[in-house]
Amino acid sequence: MSLPATHVVYVLTTGGTMEKVYSEQTGSVANVDTKIDRYLKLLRLPDCEVNVVPLMNKDSLEMTDADRVLILGMVRAILKENAPIVITHGTDTMVETGLYLQRALPELKQPVVLTGAMTPLGFEGSDGLQNLTESLIAAQLVRAGVYVAFHGAIYPVHRVRKDHKLGRFVGTDEARGRPD
Amino acid sequence: MSLPATHVVYVLTTGGTMEKVYSEQTGSVANVDTKIDRYLKLLRLPDCEVNVVPLMNKDSLEMTDADRVLILGMVRAILKENAPIVITHGTDTMVETGLYLQRALPELKQPVVLTGAMTPLGFEGSDGLQNLTESLIAAQLVRAGVYVAFHGAIYPVHRVRKDHKLGRFVGTDEARGRPD
Amino acid sequence: MSLPATHVVYVLTTGGTMEKVYSEQTGSVANVDTKIDRYLKLLRLPDCEVNVVPLMNKDSLEMTDADRVLILGMVRAILKENAPIVITHGTDTMVETGLYLQRALPELKQPVVLTGAMTPLGFEGSDGLQNLTESLIAAQLVRAGVYVAFHGAIYPVHRVRKDHKLGRFVGTDEARGRPD
Amino acid sequence: MSLPATHVVYVLTTGGTMEKVYSEQTGSVANVDTKIDRYLKLLRLPDCEVNVVPLMNKDSLEMTDADRVLILGMVRAILKENAPIVITHGTDTMVETGLYLQRALPELKQPVVLTGAMTPLGFEGSDGLQNLTESLIAAQLVRAGVYVAFHGAIYPVHRVRKDHKLGRFVGTDEARGRPD
Numbered sequence: 201m202s203l204p205a206t207h208v209v210y211v212l213t214t215g216g217t218m219e220k221v222y223s224e225q226t227g228s229v230a231n232v233d234t235k236i237d238r239y240l241k242l243l244r245l246p247d248c249e250v251n252v253v254p255l256m257n258k259d260s261l262e263m264t265d266a267d268r269v270l271i272l273g274m275v276r277a278i279l280k281e282n283a284p285i286v287i288t289h290g291t292d293t294m295v296e297t298g299l300y301l302q303r304a305l306p307e308l309k310q311p312v313v314l315t316g317a318m319t320p321l322g323f324e325g326s327d328g329l330q331n332l333t334e335s336l337i338a339a340q341l342v343r344a345g346v347y348v349a350f351h352g353a354i355y356p357v358h359r360v361r362k363d364h365k366l367g368r369f370v371g372t373d374e375a376r377g378r379p380d
Numbered sequence: 381m382s383l384p385a386t387h388v389v390y391v392l393t394t395g396g397t398m399e400k401v402y403s404e405q406t407g408s409v410a411n412v413d414t415k416i417d418r419y420l421k422l423l424r425l426p427d428c429e430v431n432v433v434p435l436m437n438k439d440s441l442e443m444t445d446a447d448r449v450l451i452l453g454m455v456r457a458i459l460k461e462n463a464p465i466v467i468t469h470g471t472d473t474m475v476e477t478g479l480y481l482q483r484a485l486p487e488l489k490q491p492v493v494l495t496g497a498m499t500p501l502g503f504e505g506s507d508g509l510q511n512l513t514e515s516l517i518a519a520q521l522v523r524a525g526v527y528v529a530f531h532g533a534i535y536p537v538h539r540v541r542k543d544h545k546l547g548r549f550v551g552t553d554e555a556r557g558r559p560d
Numbered sequence: 561m562s563l564p565a566t567h568v569v570y571v572l573t574t575g576g577t578m579e580k581v582y583s584e585q586t587g588s589v590a591n592v593d594t595k596i597d598r599y600l601k602l603l604r605l606p607d608c609e610v611n612v613v614p615l616m617n618k619d620s621l622e623m624t625d626a627d628r629v630l631i632l633g634m635v636r637a638i639l640k641e642n643a644p645i646v647i648t649h650g651t652d653t654m655v656e657t658g659l660y661l662q663r664a665l666p667e668l669k670q671p672v673v674l675t676g677a678m679t680p681l682g683f684e685g686s687d688g689l690q691n692l693t694e695s696l697i698a699a700q701l702v703r704a705g706v707y708v709a710f711h712g713a714i715y716p717v718h719r720v721r722k723d724h725k726l727g728r729f730v731g732t733d734e735a736r737g738r739p740d
Numbered sequence: 741m742s743l744p745a746t747h748v749v750y751v752l753t754t755g756g757t758m759e760k761v762y763s764e765q766t767g768s769v770a771n772v773d774t775k776i777d778r779y780l781k782l783l784r785l786p787d788c789e790v791n792v793v794p795l796m797n798k799d800s801l802e803m804t805d806a807d808r809v810l811i812l813g814m815v816r817a818i819l820k821e822n823a824p825i826v827i828t829h830g831t832d833t834m835v836e837t838g839l840y841l842q843r844a845l846p847e848l849k850q851p852v853v854l855t856g857a858m859t860p861l862g863f864e865g866s867d868g869l870q871n872l873t874e875s876l877i878a879a880q881l882v883r884a885g886v887y888v889a890f891h892g893a894i895y896p897v898h899r900v901r902k903d904h905k906l907g908r909f910v911g912t913d914e915a916r917g918r919p920d
Contacts, residue, residue, distance in 0.1 A: 217587065224678045224727045227577065227619075228588060244507045245532035246548055259587075318584045322684030327424045333513045336532060341521040352425035352516060367584045368426055397767065404858045404907045407757065407799075408768060439767075498764045502864030547764045604867045605892035606908055687784045693873045696892060701881040712785035712876060728786055 208249045208283040209339055211236065212274055214267070214297075215257040216290030218317035218328045229320060231257040236288060239321045239329055245336070253278070260290020260297075260316075268300050275301060275312060284311045284339035286349075288332070291316045291362055291369075294348060298357035302346040313339045314357065315349045318367050327351060388429045388463040389519055391416065392454055394447075394477075395437040396470030398497035398508045409500060411437040416468060419501045419509055425516070433458070440470020440477075440496075448480050455481060455492060464491045464519035466529075468512070471496045471542055471549075474528060478537035482526040493519045494537065495529045498547050507531060568609045568643040569699055571596065572634055574627075574657075575617040576650030578677035578688045589680060591617040596648060599681045599689055605696070613638070620650020620657075620676075628660050635661060635672060644671045644699035646709075648692070651676045651722055651729075654708060658717035662706040673699045674717065675709045678727055687711060748789045748823040749879055751776065752814055754807075754837075755797040756830030758857035758868045769860060771797040776828060779861045779869055785876070793818070800830020800837075800856075808840050815841060815852060824851045824879035826889075828872070831856045831902055831909075834888060838897035842886040853879045854897065855889045858907055867891060 213219065213234050220229040234254040255274055256267060271287070278285055289297055298314050305312075315335035321328035335349035346357040350369045363370045393399065393414050400409040414434040435454055436447060451467070458465055469477055478494050485492075495515035501508035515529035526537040530549045543550045573579065573594050580589040594614040615634055616627060631647070638645055649657055658674050665672075675695035681688035695709035706717040710729045723730045753759065753774050760769040774794040795814055796807060811827070818825055829837055838854050845852075855875035861868035875889035886897040890909045903910045 220587075222589065222679055222683050227580075229582065243510050243532065244548070246546070247531070247533045247551075319582055323582050324682030330423050330513055333510055334517045337514045337517045337529075337534070338521065340532075341518065341534065349517075351427070352423065352520075353427045354517070354521065366426070368424070371427075400767075402769065402859055402863050407760075409762065499762055503762050504862030603870050603892065604908070606906070607891070607893045607911075690783050690873055693870055694877045697874045697877045697889075697894070698881065700892075701878065701894065709877075711787070712783065712880075713787045714877070714881065726786070728784070731787075 210251045210278045210285045212253045212287045214289050216260050216316045218288050220320040260293040272304050286335045287314045289314050289316050298346050308344045311339050311342045312346045313349050390458045390465045391432045392467045393434045394469050396440050396496045398468050400500040440473040452484050466515045466519050467494045469494050469496050478526050488524045491519050491522045493527045493529050570611045570638045570645045572613045572647045574649050576620050576676045578648050580680040620653040632664050646695045647674045649674050649676050658706045668704045671699050671702045673707045673709050750818045750825045751792045752827045753794045754829050756800050756856040758828050760860040800833040812844050826875045827854045829854050829856050838886045848884045851879050851882045852886045853889050
C-alpha cells in the first residue's frame with residue numbers, strides 16, 4: 201500500500217475539556233473558543249496537511265442528539281475527501297458519539313479517531329497534547345473504523361468505556377487497534 | 381488479535397540530540413546523562429509498562445561499529461521478552477543503525493522503532509517529546525519490522541533517509557508503516 | 561546599610577487564584593493544596609533563605625475576619641525574626657487584608673508585600689510566577705510598610721485598588737514604592 | 741516622590757547567554773537574533789512602557805572596547821529620556837561593562853541595571869525570565885547607579901563579581917541595593 205508523500209488528516213473539533221480555557225473574570229473554566237490551532241503549531245508535521253474544522257465548542261455533557269447529527273453530517277462530508285479524521289470531544293460522552301458514528305457509517309473506508317483530555321491544553325499536567333499527538337499517528341496507522349485514542353492506547357470504540365473513578369478510558373476486553 | 385490489558389514497551393536509549401543538555405560551565409550542549417525518564421513522566425501511559433534501558437549516551441556521529449554490536453546485543457536480549465522496542469538515537473546515523481539491525485534480525489517478531497530529535501528535550505521548540513510519544517504509539521500499532529518514527533510519520537527503515545538541508549527525515553518512496 | 565550575605569524572606573500563603581488547581585473529577589478550579597513550593601523551586605535564589613509558611617488555602621472572597629486575625633497573628637510572629645514577608649492572597653480582598661495589617665501594625669519595621677495572580681500558577685498565560693518573583697525582589701528593596709506587588713508595579717496598600725473590569729490593580733494616585 | 745501612572749523602561753540588549761539559540765544545523769548554541777521580545781510578552785506590565793533597543797548580539801567574551809563605547813553611547817542617548825535602563829549582557833564581562841559605565845557616568849540620574857542568564861531563555865531550567873523580571877522591578881525601585889540584578893539579588897556593580905565555579909554572582913561585601 202502506498203500513501204502520497206504528503207497525506208491529509210482532518211481534525212474536527214467539538215469542544216470538551218481539551219479546549220477549555222480559564223476565565224479570569226469568573227474564575228472558572230469553560231468552552232469558549234477553539235485553541236487547538238495554537239497547540240497543533242507546537243507539533244512538527246511536515247508530511248501531513250492537517251485541516252482543522254472547528255464545528256462546535258461544547259462540554260460533552262451538554263451535547264444533544266442534534267449536535268451528534270451535525271457531527272455525523274460533517275464526518276460524511278469530510279469522508280468524501282478520502283482522508284482519516286480525528287475528532288476532539290469531551291470524554292464523558294465520547295464513546296456515545298463514537299458508537300453513534302459507527303452505527304451510522306457501516307461502510308467506513310477511513311479511520312475516525314476520537315480523542316480528548318482530562319485536563320485542558322496548556323494547564324500544568326495536561327494530557328491534551330499527548331492525546332492529540334497520539335491520535336494523529338493512530339489515524340495514519342489503524343484500519344478503517346471508529347476508535348478512541350487516549351493515554352497511549354488505541355481502542356475500537358465498541359470495546360472501551362470511560363472509567364470515572366480512574367479518570368481515563370479502559371478497554372472492555374483486551375482488544376486494541378493493532379491489525380489482527 | 382488480543383493484547384494483555386497492560387502491555388510492555390522497552391525504551392532503549394543511546395543518546396543523540398534528544399538527550400543533550402546545556403552546560404552552564406562550557407556554554408555548549410552535550411550528551412551527559414539520560415534525561416528521558418524525566419520527560420516520560422510527563423506522559424500518561426496507564427496501560428503501558430515502559431521499561432527504560434539506558435545503554436549509552438552518544439552523539440550518533442561518534443557511534444562506532446562496537447556500539448552497534450552492543451545495541452544489537454541488547455535488542456536481542458529484550459526481544460526474548462516478546463515486547464516492542466523504541467530506540468532513541470541521534471539522527472545522523474539513525475538509519476545506518478536501523479539498517480544494521482534489520483539485516484541482523486531477519487526473523488524479527490516485534491516492532492523496533494527508532495526515534496530521536498532535532499532539538500533536545502526541554503529546549504524551546506523541541507520535537508523530542510512529540511517524537512517519543514509517536515514512537516510509543518507506533519510501537520503498538522505497526523507490524524514486526526524496523527522503523528523510524530519522526531515528525532508525525534512512520535517509515536520502514538529501508539525507505540527513509542535524513543535530509544540534512546530540511547533537518548528531518550524524508551521517505552525514499554511513498555511507503556509508510558500502515559499495514560498493506 | 562548592610563544585609564547579611566544570605567538574607568531571609570518569609571512567604572506566608574493564604575490561597576487565592578495563584579494556588580488554585582484544576583480538578584479532573586469536577587472540571588473546576590479550587591483551592592486545595594499549596595503548590596507554591598513547586599514553583600519557587602523554578603527560581604534560583606542562592607542568597608535568599610525562603611521560608612514558606614502555608615497558613616490557609618482560601619478563595620479570598622471566602623476569607624473571614626477570623627482568617628485575618630490568624631494572618632495578623634502569624635505576621636506578628638514572623639516579624640520577631642526581623643525578616644521581610646511576602647503574603648500570597650486572593651486578589652478580590654487583598655487590599656482589605658493589607659489595610660487591616662497596616663492599621664494593626666503601625667510600628668512595622670519590615671516590608672510586608674502582598675501578591676497573588678489572575679490565573680493560577682502553571683496555567684497557560686499565568687501571571688503567578690512573575691508576581692511571586694517581583695514580590696520577592698520588592699521585599700528586599702522597599703522600606704518598611706505594607707505593599708501590593710502585581711504586574712510589574714509596587715503600590716503602598718493605601719494607594720491601590722483592584723480594577724475588576726481591567727482584571728488588575730491600579731494606583732489610586734501616582735505613588736509607587738520607590739523611596740521618596 | 742511620584743511617578744507618572746505609566747512609566748517607561750528601556751531594555752538595551754547586547755546578547756550573552758540569555759539570548760543564545762540552539763541551532764539544529766550545527767548542534768550548538770550561539771547568539772543569532774534577539775529573542776527577548778518573545779519572552780517579554782510572557783510578562784504582564786500594564787503600567788510600564790518597555791522599549792527594547794537591540795544594540796548587538798554577542799557572547800560577552802567577544803565584546804571589545806569599541807562595543808563598550810557603543811553601549812555607553814546608547815546609554816547616554818537613552819538617559820536623555822530620563823528613564824531607567826535594563827541592559828542584558830553576557831555574564832563573563834558584565835561587571836567589566838558595568839564598571840566602565842559607572843566611571844563614564846559619574847552624574848547618573850537613573851538606575852542602570854545589568855542582567856543576563858546562565859542558561860538561555862526557553863531552555864529547561866533557564867534563569868533568564870526570572871532575571872529579566874527582577875531587573876525590571878529593580879529598575880523601578882533602586883536609586884540612581886549601576887547595578888547587577890541576578891538570581892534574586894541586586895548588587896551595586898562595584899561590589900559584585902562573577903564566581904565561575906558557583907556559576908553565579910556573589911557580593912564582594914555585604915552591600916545590596918536597598919536604600920540606606
